[in-house]
Amino acid sequence: MSTATGLDLLVIGGGLHGCATALFAAKHGMRVTVLEKDSVARHASGTNAGGVRRLWRNLKEVPLANRSMEMWKHIGDIVDDDCGFQQVPQIKVAENAQDLDLLRERADLMSSNGFDHERMIDQAELRDFLPAVNADCVGGLMSEDGFALPWQTTAAFARKARALGVNILSGIEAKHIYKDAQHWRVETSEGAFTSGALLNCAGAWAGGIAAQLGDPAPVEPVAPLMIVTQRMRPFCNAVVGTARRPLSFKQMENGTVVIGGARLGRVDTRQNRTDIDFAELTHTARTARDIFPVMRGAVIQRTWSGIEARTPDQLPVIGRSMRHKNAYHSFGFSAHGFQLGPATGSLLADFIATGKLAPEIAPFPIDRFASTDANTLEKVFAT
Ligand SMILES: Cc1cc2nc3c(=O)[nH]c(=O)nc-3n(C[C@H](O)[C@H](O)[C@H](O)COP(=O)(O)OP(=O)(O)OC[C@H]3O[C@@H](n4cnc5c(N)ncnc54)[C@H](O)[C@@H]3O)c2cc1C
Incomplete structure (x- = not known):
């Protein structure tokens, strides 16, 4: 050349x-x-998992994430492609009263800094958004975010x-x-x-x-882990996390469920290679099952991880x-x-x-x- x-x-x-x-x-x-x-x-x-998330970002990132969100809403005008973007709620679920306190603290922090895109939802509203959520979950924190196809x-x-x-x-x-x-x-x-x-x-x-x-x-390079299941009946129309446990959970239009979170595999950047850590993936799968009992019947179709910089x-x-x-x-x-x-x-x-x-x-x-x-x-x- x-x-x-x-x-x-x-x-x-x-x-x-x-x-x-x-x-x-x-x-x-x-x-x-x-x-x-x-x-x-x-x-x-x-x-990646395709999460177009403003929820729970570091305060320093919030103005940039808000600016990006405005662009995602018109992404087709920017790149002549809808990028598979869908606006859906992102919800952090509280599994108990302590989780609710943590989410409330966060909501207060955001409003005291002038940001109004994150709001608390009670148990009834949580169930309206997520009819399949575990009955023990007591509420959540949500924002109108979404996901796209990476x-x-x-x-x-x-x-x-x-x-x-x-x-x-x-x-x-x-x-x-x-x-x-x-x-x-x-x-x-x-x-x-x-x-x-x-x-x-x-x-x-x-x-x-x-x-x-x-x-x-x-x-440093890290290798976040992902799972995708076989198709399931539609039960979730939001991107779901939890207050304390790592989870990023969404159901795609075709019924498959894409699950990630902060769990990591092993990475070798010289070889362009990642290895799945199945013990870590088990934690992710267990969290998903705890939040959505319907996941007990899920069949994992594939797992992968990507190479990311941290x-x-x-x-x-x-x-x-x-x-x-x-x-x-x-x-x-x-x-x-x-x-x-x-x-x-x-x-x-x-x-x-x-x-x-x-x-x-x-x-x-x-x-x-x-x-x-x-x-x-x-x-x-x-x-
Ligand atoms: C499994 C996983 C799940 C994730 N989920 C989410 C999510 O839900 N939401 C979210 O917001 N973010 C998520 N992320 C993070 C997001 O994917 C990354 O932050 C983002 O894609 C980084 O983009 P980038 O362009 O900086 O890096 P990359 O996409 O890694 O691009 C860097 C490129 O540089 C090239 N390169 C490196 N060195 C050289 C060289 N010397 N010469 C030429 N080319 C070179 C590499 O080959 C690579 O293609 C996730 C990441 C992973 C891995």
């Missing part, structure tokens, strides 16, 4: 964040290329970006990064690329790219490099970055193109990890 020159922006990583930022940068008239070492949506962006969504962002002139190249791995005067030179498995600006959207591999830029960050504070890194004016990062979404994709891409592209940093992405600078000790980083990069 010949060397590509004359680029305004070179994006490393063809997941949702790389493709979305490329799309919006192209709308600013930038000449953009995306390098993807495998294929678009091959990793977290194509394998692979379809990421592919739609890539397709729209291409239609706007973005060059998305699969099977090309960015290897060595050099700065030459004001330009970046990236040596890849298929030749070299030069560009005025560089964006690191490399997901679970982003720590290595950041380190090459002199911005070491303690991002930071110590479980917040993403979004913004400019500590050392270079023309390098940017967007990674470390810590298993909840799918919902954030549209707004992060749009606001980060605005920042790259105009230098104006929107308040929604300002809370996530990479320099919050500047004092991370060398031992921690060494452990992360040895993973």
Whole structure:
């Protein structure tokens, strides 16, 4: 492959964040290329649970999640594809009185910060939303959120970006990064690329790219576990979690039930490989069965996990490099970055193109990890 020159922006990583930022940068008239070492949506962006969730987000993420939600509601206008998006309630179920107290505390925290999208529901309302929920559950916290289809969504962002002139190249791995005067030179498995600006959207591999830029960050790869069942009669029209136990539970239109949560498998980023931890999956299945007794009759059809990037504070890194004016990062979404994709891409592209940093992405600078000790980083990069 010949060397590509004359680029305004070179994006490393063809997941949702790389493709979305490329799309919006192209709308600013930038000449953009995306390098993807495998294929678009091959990793977290194509394998996730599809939760478009604002409920229970870290306060720092709420304005960004709200902004993204407004975009999800019009996603077809943005990428010419409905992305399988459906607006349904997200509900955190309280299994007992202590859970209810915890959910009330959260509802109070949100309202005292001026956010009104999360509200308490009592036992009767919970049962109206979820007729099949365990009779012992005493209430919940809900917001009007939804879910979408991850692979379809990421592919739609890539397709729209291409239609706007973005060059998305699969099977090309960015290897060595050099700065030459004001330009970046990236040596890849298929030749070299030069560009005025560089964006690191490399997901679970982003720590290595950041380190090459002199911005070491303690991002680690993790492998969230997922289950999908055989088809069941319709019984749930919401995305359901619990107050204290990890769970993300939804029934798809075809009757299958997709179950995830914060349980993790094992990951080897060098081999692009994950392994299922069946003991962990048993906990997930047990929680699902406790919340919905009908799940006792469920048959697991398939399990999988994807490779995701997690930071110590479980917040993403979004913004400019500590050392270079023309390098940017967007990674470390810590298993909840799918919902954030549209707004992060749009606001980060605005920042790259105009230098104006929107308040929604300002809370996530990479320099919050500047004092991370060398031992921690060494452990992360040895993973
Ligand atoms: C099982 C699972 C369930 C999840 N559930 C949800 C959910 O319900 N809701 C939610 O909001 N979020 C969820 N997430 C999180 C969400 O999927 C991620 O936060 C988001 O997709 C991250 O997107 P990304 O573009 O940053 O990373 P990725 O999709 O991982 O993309 C990064 C890309 O960079 C490429 N790359 C890396 N290094 C290089 C290199 N040197 N050269 C070229 N390319 C490179 C990789 O091959 C990869 O394709 C879940 C994640 C998983 C794994």
